[in-house]
Amino acid sequence: MNMNIPFTNSYGALPARFFTRQTAVPVRAPRLIRFNEDLAADLGIPHTDEATLAQVFAGNAVPEGADPLAQVYAGHQFGGFSPQLGDGRALLLGEVVDRTGTRRDLQLKGSGPTPYSRMGDGRAWLGPVLREYVVSEAMHALSIPTTRALAAVATGEPVYREAGGMPGAVLTRVASSHIRVGTFQYFAARRDLEGLRALYDYTVARHDPQAESPADLLDTVIRRQARLVAQWLSVGFIHGVMNTDNTAISGETIDYGPCAFMDTYHPQTVYSSIDAHGRYGYDNQARVIVWNMAQFATTLVPLMPDQDAAVEDFTAKVHAMPDLIETERQRLFGRKIGIAEPTADDAALVDDLLNLMAEARADFTNTFRGLIDGSARKAFADPDAFDVWADEWRARLKLEDDPEAVMRAANPAVIPRNHRIEQMIEAAVAGDYAPFERLIEILSQPFADNPEASDLKRPPQPAEVVQATFCGT
Structure with a gap:
């Protein structure tokens, strides 16, 4: 099976203990569900016939130049350290350089067991x-750094989970890299100081060539993660499983498992079925990412010539991170209420609105979008309380040039709501992919x-509310 993917691989040149080379386990009857032609064009991958796409992106056929391998890593999972994890159901197919000159990974998810599967089947269900x-x-359409989806392929084989046999599928994920804190x-x-140094050198060359030391790398990764989490908060996104092995050095959102967008606003919202104590709830995400960066900083200390001084310096960098997140959060939420360049004095105005929303159990997305046309008032059982806030808000907006344009650019009109995702999955399991295609089309223009x-x-x-989301492994 020949497919022209312009691979130019680099991770496989690292020492052998970084990964295990293997091919995917073939599936019975691969069938293409969707191929992301726009993304493929950015990657220099030409469209070909659906049968070929299905074979390649199911893992049945290895295209010329590919270097399939499963990466090894460790990680803190809900605070407990696992010294060896790794790609238990994924393979790095290879790397390409896109139109912007950025190196991108192509990874198959659900491609079968690897040495890191930990008794799992290595598969994914639809x-x-x-x-x-x-x-x-x-x-991606919301302009939040993220991995992307290149292809989805049905395998023609069942995958067995708690609910019994489910249709199997393979996702092809594109990432700036799959290098994690883990x-x-x-x-x-x-x-393994030699391995750690090799990983550091590779990461700097790939992501941060301006970094002159591990301290510089830590700075840039902290800044990326602070901005990313603030962006999550600004759209009501809850990752659900912010383990250190799910924290990408690139600053991209990665590993969409029990993720969800909030409907009703409450800062302690939790959806993930495996997050029993709310460790990764909405409001905790800003605290957890600081903890994760502390773990990353710890791994860099052995690379420093004066480790005692490094501990002191790195600790200060991590302790400064909450202020970075809060500054970015205030900037983004200020824009959500129409303030192009919010100051610290505007923070109370945002927080007062959020408090009112929590008390009223207002819809997060619709309330902010409703500030544009005046419909937000309807979200409050006590509209008088909203009116008091709105009087102060309107007075502040008189200082702005075009607050409506600012709000339209900051507040999506549509998000992937949990109940619509579940309805889409139910339809697809029954063989109807129209809701899936419609969601992709509408969500590609979230601000329209x-x-x-x-x-x-x-x-x-009430009958449609999704109480819990699941990882699917």
């Missing part, structure tokens, strides 16, 4: 594959006032 496709592409933890935990998307803007009815 639901999580379609969820990641839809949500990751929606995040990748650094793997070598640091083994006191699309009259055809009115049903997708509606919060769930």
Whole structure:
């Protein structure tokens, strides 16, 4: 099977202990569900016939130049350290350089067991594959750094989970890299200084060539993560499983498992079925990412010539991170209420609105979008309280040039709501992919006032509320 993918691989040149080379386990009857032609064009991958695409992106055929391998890493999972994890159901197919000159990974998810599967089957069922496709592409349309979906392929084989046999699928994920905090933890935990140095050198060359020391790398990664989490908060996104092995050095959102966008606003919102204590709830994400960066900083200390001084310096950098997140959060939320360049004095105005929303159990997305046309008032059982806030808000907006334009650019009209995702999955399992295709089309323009998307803007009815989201492994 020949397919012209312009691979130019580099990760496989690292020492052999960084990965295990292997090919995917073939599937019975691969069938293409969707191929992201726009993304493929950016990557220099030409469209070909669906049968070839299905074979390649199911893992049945290895295209020329590919270098399939499973990466090893460690990680803190819900605070507990696992010294060896790794790609248990994924393979790095290879790397390409896109139109902008950025090196991108192509990874198959659900391609079969690897040495890191930990008794798992290495497969994915259709639901999580379609969820990641839809949500990751929606995040891209929201201009939030993210991995992306290149292809989804049905395998023609069942995958057995708690609910019984489910249709299997493989996702092809594109990322700036799959280097994680957990990748650094793997070598640091083994006191493998040579491996740690090789990983550091590779990461700097790939992501931060301006970095002159581990301290510089830490600075840039902290800044990327601070901005990313603030962006999540600004759209009501909850990752759900912010383990250190799910924290990418590139600053991209990665590993869409039990993720969700909030409907009703509350700062302690949790959806993930495996997050029993709310460690990765909405409001905790800003604290957890600081903790994750502390773990990353710890892995870099052995690379420093004066480790005692490095501990002091790195600790100060991590302790400064909450202020970075809060500054970015205030900037983004200020724009959500129409203030182009908010100051610290505007923070109270934002927080007062959020407090009112929490008390009223207002819809997060629709309330902010409703500030544009005045419909936000309807979200409050006590509109008088909103009116008091709105009087102060309107007075502040008199100082702005074009607050409506600022709000339209900051507040999506439509998000991938949980109940619509679940309905889409149910339809796909029954063989109907029209809801999947429609979500992708509508969510590609999240800031547009699309009259055809009115049903997708509606919060769930009581019977439609999704109480918990699941990882799908």
